Amino acid sequence: MKTLTILGATGSVGSQALDLVARNPGRWQVDALTANSDASGLAAAALASGARYAAIADPAAYPALKAALAGSPCESAAGPEAICEAARRPSDIVLTAIVGAAGLAPTLAAVERGATLAIANKETLVCAGPVVTSAAKVSGAVLLPVDSEHNAVFQVFDHARPDRIRKIILTASGGPFRCLSRAEMAQVTVADACKHPIWSMGAKISVDSATLMNKGLELIEAHHLFPVGIDRLDVIVHPQSVVHSMVEYIDGSVLAQLGTPDMRIPLAYAMAWPERIATPAARLDLASIARLEFEAPDLARFPALALAWDALRAGGSAPCILNAANEIAVAAFISGQVGFLDIDAIVAATLARVASGPVGSLDEVVEVDAAARAEARQQARERAR
Numbered sequence: 001m002k003t004l005t006i007l008g009a010t011g012s013v014g015s016q017a018l019d020l021v022a023r024n025p026g027r028w029q030v031d032a033l034t035a036n037s038d039a040s041g042l043a044a045a046a047l048a049s050g051a052r053y054a055a056i057a058d059p060a061a062y063p064a065l066k067a068a069l070a071g072s073p074c075e076s077a078a079g080p081e082a083i084c085e086a087a088r089r090p091s092d093i094v095l096t097a098i099v100g101a102a103g104l105a106p107t108l109a110a111v112e113r114g115a116t117l118a119i120a121n122k123e124t125l126v127c128a129g130p131v132v133t134s135a136a137k138v139s140g141a142v143l144l145p146v147d148s149e150h151n152a153v154f155q156v157f158d159h160a161r162p163d164r165i166r167k168i169i170l171t172a173s174g175g176p177f178r179c180l181s182r183a184e185m186a187q188v189t190v191a192d193a194c195k196h197p198i199w200s201m202g203a204k205i206s207v208d209s210a211t212l213m214n215k216g217l218e219l220i221e222a223h224h225l226f227p228v229g230i231d232r233l234d235v236i237v238h239p240q241s242v243v244h245s246m247v248e249y250i251d252g253s254v255l256a257q258l259g260t261p262d263m264r265i266p267l268a269y270a271m272a273w274p275e276r277i278a279t280p281a282a283r284l285d286l287a288s289i290a291r292l293e294f295e296a297p298d299l300a301r302f303p304a305l306a307l308a309w310d311a312l313r314a315g316g317s318a319p320c321i322l323n324a325a326n327e328i329a330v331a332a333f334i335s336g337q338v339g340f341l342d343i344d345a346i347v348a349a350t351l352a353r354v355a356s357g358p359v360g361s362l363d364e365v366v367e368v369d370a371a372a373r374a375e376a377r378q379q380a381r382e383r384a385r
């Protein structure tokens with residue numbers, strides 16, 4: 001039996017991981033669970049899973065958490081440091097399912113103690129990839145990708161002979177606005193943006209999928225997880241989301257991982273690694289799907305993807321600025337402050353205004369992240385409707 005900690009246990013990814021835990025009694029003992037402010041959701045998950053430690057980031061939610069766990073053996077704590085404490089506890093596997101750069105400090109805490117990490121929290125790799133991967137080299141931490149594309153690549157990647165790989169090809173569903181013009185995108189609502197044609201996910205990643213920034217973040221994530229060189233990364237739009245990504249080898253062979261769009265498949269792979277376990281995901285029925293389509297991404301209609309490519313090539317703190325600006329822009333869109341097309345405009349303006357440079361430490365990342373957020377907030381105010 002392995003011990004498991006879930007950072008971001010109340011979200012879309014966290015709750016699907018808990019579903020796997022409940023379906024596999026005896027496989028994982030839940031150690032710690034964390035959430036941002038949903039005290040009742042966190043307490044319910046902790047009681048149902050028999051967790052030993054529950055931490056909530058928002059101190060205002062602590063009294064409710066404490067009350068809900070009264071009489072149970074589950075310890076509780078609050079504040080961002082308590083989330084890092086959860087990550088530091090010696091559990092075998094840490095699933096990072098926090099959304100955004102808020103996952104950075106706890107992820108690094110788990111990496112520094114040499115944990116095995118199942119990483120869903122892509123923003124952490126985007127804003128601090130070199131810091132996280134070099135800390136993992138020092139501590140011996142294992143980084144297992146949960147993001148479906150990276151999990152697919154991980155499954156077909158020749159880890160012993162990476163020099164035989166010619167290309168990593170990430171697939172993108174194209175999101176809900178794949179066929180819309182920019183003029184049509186100007187009119188979309190938050191509800192339209194969150195209605196993903198294939199996947200059911202948290203609000204932030206749903207909006208990222210609609211702008212294609214999600215694929216941009218994933219390019220940067222792939223660069224850190226599979227360092228084959230930026231020129232060997234590629235993106236292709238595949239609306240059916242059956243092929244989750246591919247690796248092309250020097251001989252012309254292309255290996256892919258396919259499956260139904262159910263996050264419990266990549267989650268189970270990462271959480272049970274190096275074993276493979278059964279999941280309740282629907283089986284792939286290719287005859288009924290009948291057709292798999294592919295098309296090149298349209299960078300003119302989806303400039304967020306071009307911005308991410310540029311930030312990846314620029315390196316240093318550019319990906320951190322991109323990510324921070326995007327988090328602010330997406331939050332501004334979700335709150336109704338700005339329109340959909342303002343998202344990439346805010347990110348572009350922030351990248352143009354915040355000076356980028358090398359980032360070698362967590363403190364430097366935190367500083368650049370804060371500067372980019374301040375600039376992006378200003379950009380959002382200027383565009384407020």
Ligand code: NAD
Pocket residue numbers: 007008009010011012013014034035036037038057083096097098099100102120121122123146147148199200201202203204205263
């Ligand atoms: P979500 O919004 O559903 O859940 C986010 C979780 O993070 C919640 O438990 C929330 O309480 C916690 N959280 C939010 N802000 C926090 C903060 N400041 N401090 C501490 N905890 C905080 O998000 P999600 O869709 O589950 O996505 C989680 C991560 O996984 C994201 O990085 C996302 O890009 C990635 N991901 C998600 C999916 C998916 O299918 N949902 C697929 C691939 C990758």
Ligand code: MG
Pocket residue numbers: 147148149218
């Ligand atoms: Mg993905």
